[in-house]
Amino acid sequence: MRIVRFASPQGMSFGVLDGDGQVAQIEGHPFGQISFTGARYAQADIRLLSPILPSKVVCVGKNYADHIAEMKGLTGDAPKEPLLFLKPSTSVIGPGDAIRIPAGSTNVHHEVELGVVIGARGARNISPEQVGASIFGYTIGNDVTERDMQQSDGQWTRAKGFDSFCPLGPWIETDLPGVGLDPADLEVTCTVDGEQRQSGRTSSLIFDVPTLISYISRVMTLLPGDVVLTGTPAGVGPIRPGQRVECTIEGLGSLANSVAAADAVSTAGGSR
Template identity: 60%
Template sequence: MRIARFAHPKGMSFGAVEGEPDAGPQALTIAQIDGHPFGQITFTGQRWAVADVRLLSPILPSKVVCVGRNYAEHAAEHGAEVPAEPLLFLKPSTSVIGPRDAIRLPPQSRQVEHEAELAVVIGPPGARRADRAAAQRAVFGYTCANDVTARDLQRSDGQWTRAKGFDSFCPLGPWIATGLDVGDLEVRCEVGRSADEMEVRQLGRTRDMVFDVPGLVSYVSHVMTLLPGDVVLTGTPAGVSPLTSGDTVSVRVEGIGELVNPVVAMD
């Protein structure tokens, strides 16, 4: 099932996306869910054309827990070693935006880069000191993410909070895919000035992650309690590169869909 959060003329709702994503938004509908998708899902009977609604970030997490250097080639491109244990950092909830929302380039940075990632969405009851099996059971589903990073500030600050934490630096979407085997999925990032000029910048596979999803969720849960709706970003493949105002950046994860965001200068 693909679960979206969307705005429509009557308000905001969750819904199940119907149709094949590759056919384009004109071919997709959303069956509105009564309330929240955690727990037993019931439908209202209302359907909306995806083209007639605005897709929002599929979840509003209390926190976004990220994993650095979880692909060996990405670590190597920055001259860093693969860590012996997952390298964790946080992005604030205020960094989260949804599909088609703008990534805003802050004036403090001259080198803002994309990082395409598979994102894990935690479901009820959450996870606290979970073993691998319990960690996997805590996964509600998966979505696409872009761990936008001010690389020059990351280097100069010596820690990552400012570089990773600007408003708009965590696009998520377009929806949450449930029941997905993420052991070997393609992760792709394309950047361009128009739909006809998109260039592949990152191309990797989740099988190349140093630490897999159950291991990551378990590890994080032994540090902090993961609440339902929290998001864990699993690291990015090699190929990160700068974004400039006027770019469009696309993140695709096989089996999930495409997350597209324009890039603009911050007001």
């Protein structure tokens, strides 16, 4: 099932994206038993949002050998254990939203990643064997990164934490096996203005999804709706205002975002 979150003139809702391309609105949230309101929308009449608003986005660095090789001068060798970092919830945007380049920055990179969405049971201190029951589904994430700040700060929080630096979507697939796909072997690609930049398969993950979720759950409780981004394959590179970056994963659709200059209007808590 493809779960989306969307804005209509009536407000925000979750829904199910049908085979005919229409969205069937659901009552409340999509965890647990789903009940439909009966309302259906053509995609042209609604705006897809990030399919979930996670309390946190837990990311994994250096989890594809080819990406470790291309980044070696900056981030070193392969880790012995999963390398964790966080993106704040305020960095999340949806499909079609603009990635905003910070003022003065010239080295913002795309990083396509398989995203795991945690289900209603959450995850705390679980074994790899228990992970399946804690997964709600899969989506696409773009771990947008300011490469110069990543190097100068050492800690990656600022470089990866700007508002708009975490596109998620377009939907959450809750049953990849049901559509004949294995989350452990999905093609992952990223194009910029139609030109292919990244290409890999989730079968190349150094630490696989059960290992990652179990590991993270032994550090911090994963809450329903939290998102784990599993690392990016080789081919990362810069994006500039005016470009369009599109992240695609088999079975999960394409997550396309424009790139814009920063909105630097000074506000004390005004509109985002």
